[in-house]
Each structure stands twice: as C-alpha cells, then as structure tokens.
Amino acid sequence: MVKNLKWVAFLxxxxxxxxxxxxxxxxxxxxxxxxxxxxxxxxxGGEWAKVVxxxxxxxxxSQTKYEVVPLSIPGSGADSKLTLGIIGGNPxxxxxxxxxxxxxxxxxxxxxxxxxxxxxxDQTRFxxxxxxxxxxxxxxxGKTYGVTIGSDLYALYVNEEHLKELGLNVEDFPKTLEGxxxxxxxxxxxxxxxxxxxxxxxxxxxxxxxxxxxxxxxxPASDSLTLNSAENLRALEFITEERxxxxxxxxxxxxxxxxxxxxxxxxPFITGDLSITIDGQWRVEEIRKYRPDMKYRVxxxxxxxxxxxxxxxxxxxxxxxIPTSAKQKExxxxxxxxxxxxxxxxxxxxxxxxxxWLPLFPDLVETKTFQAWxxxxxxxxxxxxILSSENCLPMPPVPYLQFLNDQIGRAEDQAVRGTxxxxxxxxxxxxxxxxxxxxRKSLGYEE
Amino acid sequence: xKPGRKNxxxxxxxxxxxxxxxxxxxxxxxxxxxxxxxxxxxxxxxPKWVGFANYQMLLTQDELFWKSALxxxxxxxxxxxxxxxxGVCLALLLNREVKGIAAYRTIFFLPSIVxxxxxxxxxxxxxxxxxxxxxxxxxxxxxxxxxxxxxxFWAFWALVIMSLWGVGGSMVIYLAGLxxxxxxxxxxxxxxxxxxxxxxxxxxxxxxxxxxxxxxVMGVIGAFQYFTQAFVMTPNGxxxxxxxxxSLYLFNRAWKYYDMGYASAMAWILFLIVVTLTAIxxxxxxxxxxxx
Numbered sequence: 001m002v003k004n005l006k007w008v009a010f011l012x013x014x015x016x017x018x019x020x021x022x023x024x025x026x027x028x029x030x031x032x033x034x035x036x037x038x039x040x041x042x043x044x045g046g047e048w049a050k051v052v053x054x055x056x057x058x059x060x061x062s063q064t065k066y067e068v069v070p071l072s073i074p075g076s077g078a079d080s081k082l083t084l085g086i087i088g089g090n091p092x093x094x095x096x097x098x099x100x101x102x103x104x105x106x107x108x109x110x111x112x113x114x115x116x117x118x119x120x121x122d123q124t125r126f127x128x129x130x131x132x133x134x135x136x137x138x139x140x141x142g143k144t145y146g147v148t149i150g151s152d153l154y155a156l157y158v159n160e161e162h163l164k165e166l167g168l169n170v171e172d173f174p175k176t177l178e179g180x181x182x183x184x185x186x187x188x189x190x191x192x193x194x195x196x197x198x199x200x201x202x203x204x205x206x207x208x209x210x211x212x213x214x215x216x217x218x219x220p221a222s223d224s225l226t227l228n229s230a231e232n233l234r235a236l237e238f239i240t241e242e243r244x245x246x247x248x249x250x251x252x253x254x255x256x257x258x259x260x261x262x263x264x265x266x267x268p269f270i271t272g273d274l275s276i277t278i279d280g281q282w283r284v285e286e287i288r289k290y291r292p293d294m295k296y297r298v299x300x301x302x303x304x305x306x307x308x309x310x311x312x313x314x315x316x317x318x319x320x321x322i323p324t325s326a327k328q329k330e331x332x333x334x335x336x337x338x339x340x341x342x343x344x345x346x347x348x349x350x351x352x353x354x355x356x357w358l359p360l361f362p363d364l365v366e367t368k369t370f371q372a373w374x375x376x377x378x379x380x381x382x383x384x385x386i387l388s389s390e391n392c393l394p395m396p397p398v399p400y401l402q403f404l405n406d407q408i409g410r411a412e413d414q415a416v417r418g419t420x421x422x423x424x425x426x427x428x429x430x431x432x433x434x435x436x437x438x439x440r441k442s443l444g445y446e447e
Numbered sequence: 448x449k450p451g452r453k454n455x456x457x458x459x460x461x462x463x464x465x466x467x468x469x470x471x472x473x474x475x476x477x478x479x480x481x482x483x484x485x486x487x488x489x490x491x492x493x494p495k496w497v498g499f500a501n502y503q504m505l506l507t508q509d510e511l512f513w514k515s516a517l518x519x520x521x522x523x524x525x526x527x528x529x530x531x532x533x534g535v536c537l538a539l540l541l542n543r544e545v546k547g548i549a550a551y552r553t554i555f556f557l558p559s560i561v562x563x564x565x566x567x568x569x570x571x572x573x574x575x576x577x578x579x580x581x582x583x584x585x586x587x588x589x590x591x592x593x594x595x596x597x598x599x600f601w602a603f604w605a606l607v608i609m610s611l612w613g614v615g616g617s618m619v620i621y622l623a624g625l626x627x628x629x630x631x632x633x634x635x636x637x638x639x640x641x642x643x644x645x646x647x648x649x650x651x652x653x654x655x656x657x658x659x660x661x662x663x664v665m666g667v668i669g670a671f672q673y674f675t676q677a678f679v680m681t682p683n684g685x686x687x688x689x690x691x692x693x694s695l696y697l698f699n700r701a702w703k704y705y706d707m708g709y710a711s712a713m714a715w716i717l718f719l720i721v722v723t724l725t726a727i728x729x730x731x732x733x734x735x736x737x738x739x
Contacts, residue, residue, distance in 0.1 A: 257577025443487040
C-alpha cells in the first residue's frame with residue numbers, strides 16, 4: 001500500500017513538473033503586440049546585433065502598422081537555417097543574407113522575386129537610381145531577389161605612421177600594384193630568427209584582385225564564365241610571386257597569430273601588426289570607434305603597371321531577401337524600403353552609417369546625415385569612389401556560386417602553396433567547374 | 448489477455464517514446480534516403496528521378512569524392528588501432544591500486560565528456576603555430592613547431608592527435624573489462640612462472656579481447672563518420688583538402704550546395720563501406736576474440 005502511494009506521489013510530481021515546464025511561455029519579444037509582426041532574421045552577432053536591433057526599433061517607431069522583430073542567426077549556417085525554416089513552414093518574413101547565397105536560393109525557388117512586392121515607383125527607383133554593381137548583385141536570371149542593406153567592398157588601408165618610418169608621406173603612395181608590393185616588403189619587420197613581426201603588405205584575395213587585372217570571372221556578353229582568362233592568369237601569377245617573395249610559411253605563421261575577429265578593436269591593422277592591408281569599408285567605423293586618433297588612409301587597390309584596371313573590385317555583403325513562403329511580405333518590403341533608401345533618405349542614411357555599410361543609392365550619400373557622418377570618417381569616401389567605377393563588377397550570376405567561390409579559393413591556395421603552377425591551378429579550376437556544370441546538366445538543371 | 452502478452456505490451460509501452468522517435472527520425476529517413484539517392488533533390492522542389500546518375504558521377508567524375516574517401520580511410524587506419532592501443536594502455540595503468548587512483552581515472556575520463564565543439568575550439572588555440580601551447584613548449588627546446596592546421600601534412604595529424612583526446616570513454620570500458628578478468632587466472636600464471644609481459648600477452652589481452660572487439664567495431668564506425676572536429680577546425684577541408692573527411696564533404700554537398708540526392712548517394716556508399724568493414728571485423732573475431 002505504502003509502495004503504491006509512493007508511486008502515485010512520484011507520478012503526480014512528475015506530471016506536475018511536466019505541466020509546469022510546458023505551461024511556461026517564452027518571454028514575448030513583442031513591444032507592440034497590436035501591430036502585424038514582421039519576423040526578421042539576420043546574421044550579425046555581438047555589437048553588430050545591437051546596431052541592427054536599434055535600426056529595427058527606429059523602423060517600428062517610424063510607423064504604426066508593423067512591428068519588426070529581429071532575431072540574430074549568426075554563423076556560417078544561416079542559409080541552411082533559412083532553408084529549414086522554409087521547409088518547416090516557419091520561415092522569417094525577411095532575412096538578411098550574404099549575396100553569394102542568393103543565386104542558389106533563388107534557383108531553388110526559395111526566394112520571392114521582389115518585383116512581386118515592389119510598387120512600380122520603387123521598381124523604377126531601384127533600376128534607375130541605384131549603384132549598378134550593388135543592384136545587379138541581388139539579381140538573378142532577370143529578377144531581383146535581394147536588396148542591399150549594407151554592401152561590402154575592399155580597398156587598401158595604409159598606416160601613415162609606418163610610412164613615415166621610411167620617410168614617406170601618403171601622397172607618395174605608389175600608383176601601381178608592383179609599387180605597393182615593393183613598399184610592403186620595405187615595411188616588413190622581422191625578429192632575430194627571421195620571423196615576421198610586422199607584415200608590410202600581402203597581396204591576396206584572388207577573387208577580388210582579379211578585377212584589377214581584367215573583367216573577373218564572368219562575361220555578360222556571352223553569359224559564360226571566364227575562369228582561366230589571360231587576365232586571371234596574370235593576377236594569380238602576380239599573387240603567387242609576391243607570396244613567394246615574402247615566404248609562404250613565414251606569412252602563414254605570422255597570420256596564424258593575428259586576431260581576425262571583427263569589431264573587437266583587435267584588428268591587426270589597428271594594433272600595428274599590418275602596415276598596408278586589403279580590407280572592407282566597415283573597418284572605417286571600427287577605427288573611428290576604437291582608435292579615433294589613428295593616422296591612416298583608404299586607397300583603392302592600384303592596378304598593375306600594364307594593362308590594369310583602376311578601381312576594380314566586386315561586391316559582397318548583406319542583402320534583404322523574402323522567402324517564398326513568408327507570411328508577411330508587404331511588411332517585409334516596407335521594412336526593406338525604410339532601410340535601403342526607398343522611403344525617408346535621411347533615416348536610411350543613418351541605417352547605413354550605423355554599421356559603416358555602403359548604400360544602395362548614390363543620392364543617399366548626398367543626404368545631410370551621410371555627409372555629417374563622412375566628415376567624421378572621411379576615409380569612407382574612398383570606397384564610395386570605387387563603387388561608382390565601371391571596373392567594379394558583380395560576382396558571376398550562376399546558381400552554383402558557392403561552389404564556384406570555393407573552387408576559386410582552392411585554386412589560389414594551390415598556386416600560392418606551390419602545389420600547382422598558377423596556369424595549372426586555373427586550368428584545374430576550369431575543368432572542375434566544367435565538370436560541375438556537366439553534372440548539373442545531366443541531372444536536369446537548366447544551368 | 449495472456450500474462451505474457453500483457454507483460455510484453457507493458458514493455459513496449461515503456462519503450463514506445465524511443466521506438467516512435469527512432470521510427471520517425473531515424474528509420475523512415477533512412478529508408479527515404481535510399482530513394483533520394485536516385486533523385487535530384489534540393490529539399491524544396493519534389494525529387495526528380497535520375498536513376499544511377501548520382502552514383503555514376505560520384506564514382507567517375509568527382510575528384511573530391513575520392514579525395515575525401517582517401518582521407519577518411521587513412522584516418523580510420525591510423526586512428527582506430529592507435530585509439531585501441533592508447534585506451535588499453537591507459538586502462539592497464541589505471542587498473543593499478545595506487546593512492547588517488549579514483550582521481551586519476553576521473554581526470555582521464557573527463558575529456559571524453561567535454562562537448563566536441565568546445566574541445567575543438569580549445570585545440571584551435573593549442574595548435575596555433577604562433578601563440579599555441581604546443582609550439583610554445585617546443586620553442587623552449589629551440590624547436591620551431593609545425594604550422595599545424597595551416598600545413599597540409601600536419602593538419603591531418605593534428606586531427607589524429609586530437610582524436611585521442613576522447614579516448615577516456617573507451618578506457619573506462621577497458622577498465623571494466625580488466626576488472627572482470629578472474630584473479631585466479633593470474634594466480635595460476637604466477638605459479639607457472641609467467642612474467643608480467645607473458646601475463647599480459649596470454650591472460651590479460653585474450654580475456655580483454657571481447658571488449659577490444661566491441662571498441663574496434665565502434666571505433667571503425669566512428670572513424671568513418673568523423674565530422675565535428677574537422678568541421679569546426681577546418682570547415683573547408685583544410686589546406687589542400689588534407690582534412691576533407693567524407694562526412695564533411697557530404698555535409699557541404701547537402702547543406703552548402705543543396706545537393707541532397709547526391710549527398711544521399713554519398714551517405715549510402717559510406718553506409719555500405721561501414722557495413723562491409725564491420726562484417727569483416729565480425730568474421731575475424733573467431734580468430735582472436737576469446738569469450739572466456
């Protein structure tokens with residue numbers, strides 16, 4: 001009898017505990033519960049997530065119909081989480097996605113063509129007034145799937161103090177890539193064992209630098225990839241040779257000890273470990289935040305001495321996408337309008353300035369807000385200049401872009417390590433991608 | 448209802464939560480993946496039948512498939528015997544009756560219960576060529592340590608070394624096996640004049656062989672599914688694909704390139720390899736496993 005009572009008591013306790021746990025509702029994230037909820041997923045974490053939350057809150061305060069509820073999904077698996085959200089029938093209404101993932105997601109039917117939600121006047125503004133390279137980076141197969149809320153571009157950051165050690169001024173900065181590499185070698189510092197303690201300049205990022213040598217990896221006229229073009233070969237040979245001069249092993253060891261985190265104030269350029277480096281425009285804001293007294297300049301990567309392209313580059317960054325099964329597409333587009341500059345330009349400029357991101361429209365740069373911000377970080381102008389360049393081109397619009405980018409990175413790695421010659425690495429790149437295309441065709445994909 | 452049946456029903460009801468979970472989340476997807484491996488499938492649109500195309504491309508056109516298979520086989524060949532030897536040696540050491548042995552056992556077992564991702568992040572620091580623990584130690588002896596995860600040769604070995612970190616799990620099983628060996632066998636061997644080495648060779652190891660067999664089977668399966676550490680430490684497969692493990696490539700194909708049909712075909716090839724190897728190990732047990 002006592003034994004039975006113990007069992008009943010245990011069962012009741014377990015049931016009571018279960019009922020308590022399952023009755024607990026998660027704390028509501030809603031601040032305006034009467035409004036229509038717009039679920040917004042983004043990939044920023046830490047300090048950046050606060051910036052994004054502030055922007056969402058400003059949007060919420062700017063109108064009374066919608067409430068954007070941001071959710072941070074940081075990490076490399078954001079696109080697979082989006083996919084799972086869509087499959088599970090519970091996708092966000094709008095998501096900030098790396099533009100490289102757009103072709104793959106769009107070709108798989110996961111994204112809404114934004115023409116479906118854009119009013120005609122927005123479509124006109126988008127097509128006519130935006131920076132072409134940013135606009136086209138969100139397009140695939142003739143349709144718009146992503147609108148930027150912050151594009152990224154790369155240029156040279158130059159430490160003026162380090163130049164002064166050599167008796168140079170930034171006005172004397174070389175006008176050719178060869179000159180920059182030579183200067184970088186003079187700026188290198190080593191310890192007694194020959195290990196690098198400061199890296200003057202390292203030319204890397206083949207996927208970006210290639211645009212300083214030629215039109216990159218895609219020919220829009222023939223709608224085909226140009227992976228092993230003569231220009232790309234020159235670019236890869238140049239990168240390989242410069243890496244060989246400094247020493248592959250030496251650079252690898254030096255880089256492994258550097259802080260690569262973002263927005264931590266420990267960026268090696270800020271700490272003086274790098275004299276000249278290729279990096280993105282968001283670092284301007286980072287320097288302003290952590291080393292406002294730092295003397296530096298932003299300079300577009302100069303072209304090689306012969307047959308180069310000034311202000312060449314390509315765009316990456318965060319683009320707003322709306323999943324096909326999103327429940328609140330109108331609200332999603334209204335939020336995109338607010339941030340990207342279709343509505344209040346001053347409010348939009350503030351959004352871009354908060355994160356140090358490149359805007360969608362040139363006229364946002366002319367706003368009072370943007371101009372006031374530029375005065376605090378004038379080096380940002382260097383990036384805007386590149387953005388207007390005809391040599392700044394979008395990435396190839398192919399549905400297997402992630403695969404392609406991985407293979408381009410692989411080719412660079414093989415060449416700089418000396419496993420393959422640059423020519424062989426590019427030929428292998430062409431072959432591997434051709435095989436992938438063949439595979440896709442035999443599986444019935446259109447491209 | 449007969450009492451026997453009633454008892455069975457009660458038993459099934461008790462294990463029903465697990466049975467349902469297994470059926471829904473393991474068995475059905477397992478069967479479904481057979482079908483998917485013969486399709487082009489990107490999760491969103493319905494699968495499209497392509498016959499043996501995925502298998503044909505894997506085996507004839509995909510260089511990375513063979514590379515990843517080779518990396519995994521190499522890892523299994525090195526890691527599995529190494530883990531058995533290290534596990535048995537540790538268990539033998541921790542089977543001795545010395546003061547504080549319980550604490551030693553706990554210390555050696557602890558790493559195996561630390562989450563793999565946390566361990567991997569710690570090892571990222573330990574293996575850093577400039578600021579890492581290992582190279583700093585080597586520097587004290589005037590040795591410049593390797594670039595570890597940045598070096599195609601050492602990246603693989605770094606993961607092999609790291610895989611031994613969790614050997615404490617199997618060590619506990621070996622230890623339990625050692626405790627089960629009847630003491631009278633050792634007494635008889637000592638009376639017969641057997642040296643410690645001979646007692647190890649002719650008493651301990653044969654009596655421990657069922658446990659070694661169990662760990663060997665689990666080790667082979669685990670080695671072919673090696674993923675988390677490689678994913679956290681070298682997500683792109685390491686320098687020159689030196690740590691592109693089969694499961695890592697499979698994951699990238701599935702979740703990076705949305706090639707679920709292809710990934711399913713890869714999974715089935717892996718399954719067949721693991722089943723074949725396990726069957727070989729099972730067949731070999733007659734020759735070396737002694738069940739008392």
